[in-house]
Each structure stands twice: as C-alpha cells, then as structure tokens.
Amino acid sequence: xxxxxxxxxxxxxxxxTHKVCAAVAELSPDGSLMLLGVGxxxxxxxxxxxxxxxxxxxxxxxxxxxxxxxxxEVQVQEVYLSLTxxxxxxxxxxxxxxxxxxDHLITTDHVAELQDQAQHQVIPRDHAVIHELLQRYYSDHQxxxxxxxxxxxxxxxxxxxxxxxxxxxxETTVRCIQELGIEVKSCALASYASAQAALTTARKKxxxxxxxxxxxxxxxxxxxxxxxELTGVLGVGGDHMTxxxxxxLKIPYARAEKLKIEHGDLAMDGFASDTTIxxxxxxxxxxxxxxxxxxxxxxxxxQEEIMQLIEEDIRDRGLWPHITSGVYLTGGSSQVRGLExxxxxxxxxxxxxxxxxTLEGEQTYSQRPxxxxxxxxxxxxxxxxxxxxxxRGWDKVRRSLRAVFESMRLF
Amino acid sequence: xxxLRNDALQMxxxxxxxxxxxxxxxGTAGVxxxxxxxxxxxxxxxxIAFDTDKQVLSGSVVQSKILIGxKTTRGLGVGGDHDFxxxxAxxxxxxxxxxxxxxxxxxxxxGLGGGxxxxxxxxxxxxxxxxxxxxxxxAVTPFSFEGKRRLDQAKAGTVKLREGADVVLIFANERLSxxxxxxxxxxxxxxxxxxxxxDTAQSIxxxxxTRALMQLSLSDMQTLAGRQHGEEGVLENCWxxxxxxxxxxxxxxxVEKALxxxxxxxxxxxxxxxxxxxxxxxxxxxxxxxxxxxxxxxQRELPVEFPMVAGAAVDESMKDGIMLTLLVARSTxxxxxxxxxxxxxxxxxxxxxxxxxxxxxxxxxxxxxxxRGKTSKEELEVLATTRSSAEGEEKPRARRGRGKEGRxxxxxxxxxxxxxxxxxxxxxxxxxxxxxxxxQNLDQPTFLRLKxxxxxxxxS
Numbered sequence: 001x002x003x004x005x006x007x008x009x010x011x012x013x014x015x016x017t018h019k020v021c022a023a024v025a026e027l028s029p030d031g032s033l034m035l036l037g038v039g040x041x042x043x044x045x046x047x048x049x050x051x052x053x054x055x056x057x058x059x060x061x062x063x064x065x066x067x068x069x070x071x072x073e074v075q076v077q078e079v080y081l082s083l084t085x086x087x088x089x090x091x092x093x094x095x096x097x098x099x100x101x102x103d104h105l106i107t108t109d110h111v112a113e114l115q116d117q118a119q120h121q122v123i124p125r126d127h128a129v130i131h132e133l134l135q136r137y138y139s140d141h142q143x144x145x146x147x148x149x150x151x152x153x154x155x156x157x158x159x160x161x162x163x164x165x166x167x168x169x170x171e172t173t174v175r176c177i178q179e180l181g182i183e184v185k186s187c188a189l190a191s192y193a194s195a196q197a198a199l200t201t202a203r204k205k206x207x208x209x210x211x212x213x214x215x216x217x218x219x220x221x222x223x224x225x226x227x228x229e230l231t232g233v234l235g236v237g238g239d240h241m242t243x244x245x246x247x248x249l250k251i252p253y254a255r256a257e258k259l260k261i262e263h264g265d266l267a268m269d270g271f272a273s274d275t276t277i278x279x280x281x282x283x284x285x286x287x288x289x290x291x292x293x294x295x296x297x298x299x300x301x302x303q304e305e306i307m308q309l310i311e312e313d314i315r316d317r318g319l320w321p322h323i324t325s326g327v328y329l330t331g332g333s334s335q336v337r338g339l340e341x342x343x344x345x346x347x348x349x350x351x352x353x354x355x356x357x358t359l360e361g362e363q364t365y366s367q368r369p370x371x372x373x374x375x376x377x378x379x380x381x382x383x384x385x386x387x388x389x390x391x392r393g394w395d396k397v398r399r400s401l402r403a404v405f406e407s408m409r410l411f
Numbered sequence: 412x413x414x415l416r417n418d419a420l421q422m423x424x425x426x427x428x429x430x431x432x433x434x435x436x437x438g439t440a441g442v443x444x445x446x447x448x449x450x451x452x453x454x455x456x457x458x459i460a461f462d463t464d465k466q467v468l469s470g471s472v473v474q475s476k477i478l479i480g481x482k483t484t485r486g487l488g489v490g491g492d493h494d495f496x497x498x499x500a501x502x503x504x505x506x507x508x509x510x511x512x513x514x515x516x517x518x519x520x521x522g523l524g525g526g527x528x529x530x531x532x533x534x535x536x537x538x539x540x541x542x543x544x545x546x547x548x549x550a551v552t553p554f555s556f557e558g559k560r561r562l563d564q565a566k567a568g569t570v571k572l573r574e575g576a577d578v579v580l581i582f583a584n585e586r587l588s589x590x591x592x593x594x595x596x597x598x599x600x601x602x603x604x605x606x607x608x609x610d611t612a613q614s615i616x617x618x619x620x621t622r623a624l625m626q627l628s629l630s631d632m633q634t635l636a637g638r639q640h641g642e643e644g645v646l647e648n649c650w651x652x653x654x655x656x657x658x659x660x661x662x663x664x665x666v667e668k669a670l671x672x673x674x675x676x677x678x679x680x681x682x683x684x685x686x687x688x689x690x691x692x693x694x695x696x697x698x699x700x701x702x703x704x705x706x707x708x709x710q711r712e713l714p715v716e717f718p719m720v721a722g723a724a725v726d727e728s729m730k731d732g733i734m735l736t737l738l739v740a741r742s743t744x745x746x747x748x749x750x751x752x753x754x755x756x757x758x759x760x761x762x763x764x765x766x767x768x769x770x771x772x773x774x775x776x777x778x779x780x781x782x783r784g785k786t787s788k789e790e791l792e793v794l795a796t797t798r799s800s801a802e803g804e805e806k807p808r809a810r811r812g813r814g815k816e817g818r819x820x821x822x823x824x825x826x827x828x829x830x831x832x833x834x835x836x837x838x839x840x841x842x843x844x845x846x847x848x849x850x851q852n853l854d855q856p857t858f859l860r861l862k863x864x865x866x867x868x869x870x871s
Binding site for chain 1: 840843853854861866869
C-alpha cells in the first residue's frame with residue numbers, strides 16, 4: 001500500500017451537498033497526472049455546500065475516503081479540499097509597490113511583496129481569504145505583463161482576484177477532515193477547481209464562463225483574457241428543483257428526487273401538453289398521475305432563474321463582450337435534460353455541456369460531469385505541486401513550516 | 412419575588428407617565444392573565460383584578476383585588492350566571508367607580524362565556540366611560556368543548572363589549588388547541604393564551620403611553636379592530652403573534668418567531684384579517700435602523716398585504732433584545748368567511764368549522780424558540796411548542812375535500828394555499844441559511860414567486 005505522504009500521490013476531496021468525493025491521482029515524474037480512482041459516499045449533514053451537522057458530515061467524508069482507499073490502495077493522509085457556500089464573496093484588488101533600487105530592476109522579491117500585499121487586503125471582519133488569484137502585472141504606464149521579473153520599471157502593480165468567506169464556516173468544513181486525522185494541504189474555491197477541469201488554457205484566454213451546478217449551490221466563475229475576473233456562489237441548486245417539485249406536486253421529497261432523475265426535463269420537446277406521468281405506488285404513497293407539463297414548468301422556471309441571475313451578474317459588470325469562448329456547464333445538476341438548450345436561450349454566448357474531465361489513467365470516471373470539481377481540484381493540486389517543486393532536505397522542512405504558518409493565517 | 416415587582420411598579424407609576432394606564436382583569440380568565448404577567452415579571456403597570464369569586468381572588472398575586480357582590484354571595488361567585496353578575500356589579504357600581512377614579516386608559520382583559528367576565532365587564536366599561544377613560548378590551552372566547560351555553564353567552568357578551576368599549580379585540584382560545592401541550596393538558600393551553608394576552612396588553616400599553624418612541628393613538632386601534640361587528644357579534648376578530656429575540660440577526664428572528672405563533676398557525680388569520688398593527692419594543696439602544704429592518708423583514712415575510720400601522724417603544728429592561736407584537740385584526744363588519752366560500756351556513760355550524768384543531772391533528776414540529784432572555788424553564792417548554800407544524804398546511808386541503816367545489820377550483824385552491832405560510836416552504840432548507848437575493852427568498856419555489864398557475868394532476 002502506498003502512503004499519501006509520497007509526494008507522487010495527490011488526493012482531492014469535495015464535500016458536496018449530495019455526495020462526498022475523494023479522487024486519488026499519481027503525479028508522474030514528468031509532471032503529468034494519472035487518475036487512480038474516486039471514492040464516493042452520499043453526503044448527509046450538508047446543505048447548500050456547507051456542513052450543518054458535523055457528525056453526519058464527518059461520517060460521510062470518512063466513508064468516501066475509505067471507499068477511495070479501498071479502490072486505489074492508497075492510504076490517505078493529506079488532501080486538497082474544495083470549498084463552497086453562498087457566504088463566499090470576491091472582488092478584484094489592485095496593489096502596487098515602488099522599485100526603489102537604482103536600476104529599477106524587478107526581482108522575485110518585488111513580486112512576492114505584491115502577493116503579500118494582496119493577501120493582506122482589508123476584507124470584512126470574520127472573513128478569511130481563500131484565494132488571491134493573480135490576474136496580471138502592470139509595469140510603468142499600465143503596461144500589462146505576465147512575468148515582470150527582469151523588467152525595469154519604476155513601479156510594479158498587480159491586480160488580484162480576492163476570494164474570501166466567513167472564517168467559521170470555512171473552518172467547520174476543514175475541521176471535519178482534520179479531526180479524522182487527515183491533513184488539509186490546501187483549499188480551493190469549488191468553481192476555481194471546476195474551471196481547471198472544464199477549461200483549457202485556450203478557452204481561458206478567449207474568455208469563458210464556468211457554471212458548476214451542484215445539488216446545494218451553483219458556483220460560477222468568469223475567465224477573461226486568461227485570468228479570473230469574477231467568481232460567485234448562488235445558494236440555489238438541484239435540491240431546490242426537487243423541493244419545488246415536492247411542494248408543487250405535493251409529493252414527498254424523496255419521490256420528487258426520483259421523479260426529477262427519471263423524467264426531469266426542462267422542455268416539453270416531443271410531448272403533447274396533456275401528457276401525464278404515472279407515479280408508481282410505494283410505501284406510504286398511493287399511485288398518482290401528474291401532468292408532465294407541470295413538472296417541466298416547475299423545473300424550467302427554477303433553472304432559468306438560476307441562469308438568469310448569473311447572466312445578470314456578468315452583464316452588470318460588463319463582462320459579456322470579453323467572453324468569446326462560451327459558457328461551460330458542469331456539475332451533477334447539469335445532467336438534467338434540456339439544460340443546454342435553455343442555457344443557449346439565456347446566455348448571449350454559446351453554451352456547452354462539459355462531460356467530465358479527461359485525465360490519464362482510470363477512465364471509468366471520465367464521463368461524469370458531477371465529478372468535475374474533484375477532478376479539477378486534482379489539476380489545481382498538480383499546478384500547485386509543480387510550482388512549489390519537490391522540496392528536499394532543509395528546504396522541505398522550511399516549506400512545511402511556512403505551509404503551517406500560511407494555514408494558520410488562513411484557517 | 413413579587414415584592415421586587417411591586418417596587419418596580421412604584422418606580423414606573425411615578426410622575427414620568429402623565430397618563431394613568433391600568434390593566435384590569437375581570438373574571439377568572441382575566442385574573443389569570445394578570446397573574447401570569449406578574450409571574451413573568453411584566454407587571455410594570457397598575458393592575459386591578461375584579462371577580463365575584465373569593466377563591467379566585469385569594470389565589471391571585473395581583474396587588475389590587477376587588478371582590479364584587481360580597482354582601483349578596485358571600486364571595487361564592489355567580490356560577491356562570493352573567494345576569495346575576497351584572498346585577499351585583501350594578502349594586503357595587505359606586506365602589507367600582509371609587510377604585511377606577513383617575514384612570515385615563517384601561518386595558519380590560521377578560522374571558523367570555525362564563526359568569527363574571529361576561530357579566531361584570533360591560534358594567535365596568537360603563538363606569539370607565541362615565542369617568543371618561545379610554546377602554547381597550549382583550550377578550551377570549553371559550554373552547555368549543557366548554558359547551559354551547561358558554562358559546563352563546565360569549566356571543567351575547569361580545570355585543571355588549573362593543574357597545575361599551577372603544578376597542579374590542581377578541582381572541583379564540585380554540586385556536587390554541589393545536590398546541591400539543593394544550594391537547595394533553597388544558598392548563599397549558601390556558602397558560603399559553605394568558606401569556607399571549609399579557610404580552611399583547613403590555614405592548615398596547617407601551618404604544619399608547621406618551622413616552623413611546625413612535626406613538627399610536629386610540630383611533631389607530633379603533634381603525635384596526637373596527638367599530639361594529641354586527642348584531643350577533645363576531646367570535647374572533649383578532650389574531651396575535653408575540654416574540655422577542657436577541658443577538659445577531661434578531662430583527663429577522665423576531666419576525667419569524669412572531670409569525671410562527673400559535674394563533675397564526677393556519678391560513679385562517681390571513682383570510683379573515685384585514686389590518687395589521689406591528690409594535691416593536693426595544694432596549695435603550697434600539698436604533699431607527701433596527702426598527703426599519705424589522706419592518707422590512709416583516710413586509711417580506713407577511714404572506715399577504717394588509718394596511719399596516721406600526722409603533723415603537725423603548726423598554727430599559729430589554730437591553731439588546733427586540734420584542735415584536737403582531738396584531739392582525741378584522742376591521743370590517745359582517746360574518747367571518749370560511750376559507751373557500753363554503754357559502755352561508757348557520758352560525759353554529761360555522762363556528763365549529765371555523766375553530767381549528769377539531770378536524771385534523773397536525774404533528775408538531777420541533778423548534779426551540781427561547782423568547783425572553785430571562786425565560787424560565789417552564790416557559791421555554793411552552794414556547795418551544797408555540798410554533799405551527801409543517802403539516803398544519805394540510806388543514807385547508809382536508810377542508811377543501813369536504814366542500815363541493817368544482818374541479819377547476821380544486822387545483823386553483825392548491826396553488827393559492829401554498830404561499831400563505833413562509834415557514835412551511837423551507838422544508839429541506841430548514842437548517843440552512845436562507846438564500847436571499849434582492850429581498851427575495853430564493854429557497855421559495857420559483858413558480859410560486861412568479862405566481863404561476865399550474866395544472867398538476869388530471870382528475871381521476
């Protein structure tokens with residue numbers, strides 16, 4: 001059995017509203033990623049992407065990790081974790097530093113200082129920063145550049161996209177895992193992770209929107225010119241659709257969920273308006289006939305509303321002209337029939353369904369849109385590991401110490 | 412303990428309030444409400460208890476207790492005979508006048524249907540009118556299990572009250588039979604009602620007092636409750652929810668709790684009421700923003716739009732808490748309609764139909780709702796149950812089944828019933844933070860917010 005301490009093994013965990021997934025991958029020496037397997041368990045104690053019952057949530061996580069361990073024969077000891085929740089906010093900030101040396105040469109120290117400034121921006125009280133995502137650097141006269149090191153300039157500016165959320169709520173999710181004796185190596189915003197799975201570099205460069213439709217929340221993220229320009233979390237998801245069905249059709253929640261999966265559709269394509277669906281007899285439930293149209297309408301208005309809210313947010317910020325690649329829909333709830341068509345009506349750019357993530361290795365999971373986040377998180381972890389390189393000797397100790405301090409600041 | 416309260420009473424009734432506001436409890440029910448207020452530490456006003464039964468008065472902790480008809484009955488009561496009680500009060504009219512002399516505003520609390528309450532109250536109101544005091548009556552009607560005679564007496568009583576008082580608010584005890592405690596234990600049911608009446612009296616007195624932050628006048632109350640209610644007398648024209656909350660987001664919590672009160676537990680209130688009075692009482696640090704926020708949340712959470720008057724007052728003892736009293740009343744004359752136009756029926760039949768808790772037994776939903784900071788354990792237990800059940804929403808449907816409405820109206824009804832209770836719709840998201848966006852609660856089904864009419868099921 002491998003140990004996860006082995007730097008070649010990466011484990012990504014997503015604590016979703018519907019299920020908990022743990023993906024295990026191997027980072028080969030050449031830097032490519034090989035998926036070994038995904039452990040899953042249905043989540044309880046989680047609503048709208050946030051833990052509401054600690055014990056139950058912890059059990060679900062534990063089960064998912066066990067499942068992953070059984071499938072991949074890797075003993076999980078440290079994980080990357082995706083975070084979500086409607087309390088998460090974001091904004092873009094601009095920071096600057098003067099290059100006071102005589103030669104005005106920008107060094108890595110200056111870049112590090114900018115990063116440090118971005119991390120210590122004023123954010124609302126009780127909030128903690130999840131990401132400070134670099135958008136781009138600017139040297140004198142607002143000239144944008146990707147890598148300023150080595151350039152000469154009087155000042156160096158950087159724009160960052162800051163993502164932060166309520167510290168206590170973020171801590172709860174992290175603590176859920178930590179108390180299982182597993183280290184949380186780093187955290188990522190769920191939509192940022194999903195974007196790594198759904199978007200290629202070319203798409204990011206061309207401007208793209210990723211919408212991760214989960215059970216509890218809908219995460220969205222906008223890339224413009226290769227950089228994250230907007231992130232958002234809507235506390236509405238597939239569960240709401242089920243709840244709407246349950247209330248509208250007067251059927252139990254579990255029955256509504258089953259109806260949604262079996263017959264759920266956002267359009268009446270090919271059905272006459274008086275088509276009915278028979279709900280079979282079950283324990284405590286007499287058989288009933290319902291109009292297909294009622295179901296479709298309830299689901300459609302909900303889904304349309306979710307997408308309209310996102311469309312409005314992007315429109316308010318004037319970002320649509322910069323998005324040329326399109327809208328990419330992923331997440332478990334994106335599997336509902338008729339979504340792509342509806343999305344094309346709502347958004348002013350082409351909309352596409354992303355059918356999972358292509359990773360090397362185990363291919364069983366490649367066609368699963370609901371695993372987009374956790375597989376994207378593996379990509380994110382891969383980028384992070386490669387950036388940090390493989391620490392050795394004293395450097396390793398120093399880095400792990402720094403990681404400890406960083407995590408203390410974060411959580 | 413009671414001694415302490417009396418100290419507070421003397422302090423508050425000093426020269427700071429120029430009007431003399433008095434709470435008057437008449438009959439066993441009225442006295443019990445006053446007692447409950449004293450025990451809950453709400454006795455900041457002058458209180459006078461009137462009864463014909465010596466036993467009732469001797470068991471009371473109210474400061475001034477007046478026994479009517481001592482000479483005639485030797486304190487044995489009137490045995491439910493309200494005419495006899497009226498005679499006794501007429502005999503003692505001078506004594507009553509002596510005691511009430513100088514009162515500017517009297518809030519009279521009584522129970523209808525029995526002897527003392529129904530008989531004495533109109534006489535006391537006459538005296539109050541003679542000394543030019545304003546009068547507000549809070550009355551409760553009997554439970555249906557108390558029998559037809561009491562109901563008839565109560566009906567007759569309401570007419571007399573309306574003749575004598577400026578404002579008459581009548582609450583139905585019956586509506587409390589929904590609370591599980593009341594189903595097992597009648598005492599608990601009465602106690603819950605006592606508490607509701609006490610809190611209501613307290614908030615009304617605060618709002619009408621001259622030192623209120625946003626004062627209300629008696630005419631506001633009159634508009635709220637209406638002046639006439641026909642010759643027969645309507646047995647229920649008022650519904651109230653009282654709640655208080657502290658801490659973060661207290662403005663939202665207080666509204667939710669108030670709306671979850673037992674008297675609001677079914678759609679009845681929103682069908683029959685037509686005006687709302689909201690009273691906000693806060694600590695010395697309550698800001699205009701706090702008040703505004705409460706109103707905003709209230710506007711959003713109310714299932715229906717009624718004309719609303721609002722008042723605010725400051726109570727030093729509240730600290731950072733907020734107390735909200737939501738009084739929904741029916742101001743218009745005439746019969747109270749049944750939920751879905753079941754047509755005009757005879758009075759008796761209507762009454763039993765109107766009263767909830769007889770037809771269906773809703774399952775309680777567990778909600779812990781500590782209201783006051785200094786709540787006693789016992790009170791907590793009662794309050795924990797004062798929340799309506801999710802299944803309470805089933806009620807109108809069960810009733811609909813009994814009616815003879817056509818097919819068209821049937822599904823129309825289903826769509827109409829849903830938005831009435833905000834709480835019901837939370838379901839799966841009960842424990843999660845509501846998703847609010849531009850003042851809309853996105854947890855509510857979109858189709859309901861869009862007011863879509865759906866054809867759900869073909870008739871089988």
